[in-house]
Amino acid sequence: MATELADPQGFLWVDRLPAAHRRALLAQLLQGHVITERLETREEGKRIPVPDGLLHHWIALVFVPGVNLPQVLELQQNYDHHQEMYKPDVQRSRLVSHEGNDFTVDFRFYRKAIVTAVYNTEFAIRYFPLDATRAWSRSYSTRIAEVEDPGKPTEREKPVGRDRGFLWRLNTYTHYQEKDGGVYIQIEFIALSRSVPAIFAWLVNPYIKSVPREYLTHLLEATSKALKKKQGDASGSGAAVWREPLRLTAVSWRRCAENRRFPGWARPSPGSGR
Numbered sequence: 001m002a003t004e005l006a007d008p009q010g011f012l013w014v015d016r017l018p019a020a021h022r023r024a025l026l027a028q029l030l031q032g033h034v035i036t037e038r039l040e041t042r043e044e045g046k047r048i049p050v051p052d053g054l055l056h057h058w059i060a061l062v063f064v065p066g067v068n069l070p071q072v073l074e075l076q077q078n079y080d081h082h083q084e085m086y087k088p089d090v091q092r093s094r095l096v097s098h099e100g101n102d103f104t105v106d107f108r109f110y111r112k113a114i115v116t117a118v119y120n121t122e123f124a125i126r127y128f129p130l131d132a133t134r135a136w137s138r139s140y141s142t143r144i145a146e147v148e149d150p151g152k153p154t155e156r157e158k159p160v161g162r163d164r165g166f167l168w169r170l171n172t173y174t175h176y177q178e179k180d181g182g183v184y185i186q187i188e189f190i191a192l193s194r195s196v197p198a199i200f201a202w203l204v205n206p207y208i209k210s211v212p213r214e215y216l217t218h219l220l221e222a223t224s225k226a227l228k229k230k231q232g233d234a235s236g237s238g239a240a241v242w243r244e245p246l247r248l249t250a251v252s253w254r255r256c257a258e259n260r261r262f263p264g265w266a267r268p269s270p271g272s273g274r
Contacts (some may be wrong), residue, residue, distance in 0.1 A: 120143075146167075
């Protein structure tokens with residue numbers, strides 16, 4: 001990861017792919033699709049053993065046109081509102097503390113497929129600005145407790161580390177890059193869950209392995225939707241959204257005058273510089 005961060009040409013995973021594959025994926029991203037891919041890290045070419053555990057290593061990308069990096073970071077760091085943006089996956093979100101680029105956040109996660117799982121979690125999140133167009137963040141789970149009977153009078157947390165083990169640890173690494181008239185958002189997801197007895201593996205393992213793809217797809221789709229809505233609200237309210245100074249030609253001035261859309265404006269005289 002450190003090597004990738006040091007390479008401005010390979011800041012995004014897609015930029016490190018062979019040319020043909022990169023062009024195909026970029027075309028999908030520019031059309032608004034979320035790209036997901038399962039990854040595997042090896043040590044000296046060999047698989048890394050995880051006794052009694054399952055590793056889930058995924059990467060997902062989306063491109064959001066018409067927004068800039070500060071707008072994206074502002075939305076991402078508004079943690080008290082994540083429960084609204086990412087429901088039903090996030091049932092509750094609360095900013096616990098914030099100092100500089102460091103955030104501590106409580107989330108309640110919800111997932112329903114073959115079985116339902118609800119977790120109370122805490123994450124330590126740090127942002128790393130790189131330059132005017134690039135930033136990244138890392139998020140480490142510091143506490144994960146499965147909830148039994150959620151929403152009922154009998155609701156309680158199972159002892160940490162003594163639950164069904166669908167979500168044991170979770171780290172995410174998010175890259176943000178502003179280019180091509182918008183912002184690319186990339187999430188690298190590394191989760192650990194417990195393996196299950198072979199007799200149940202056929203039922204449980206497909207569920208566990210399906211969660212990252214579905215979760216990341218929904219997360220990035222919801223992020224894109226929230227940013228576009230915010231952009232639309234700003235445009236509708238009359239807020240300035242110009243990236244360059246407005247330039248009016250002589251034809252434009254004539255049309256404005258004819259339509260009486262700007263009655264307080266006068267056509268500039270030649271050479272006035274207005």
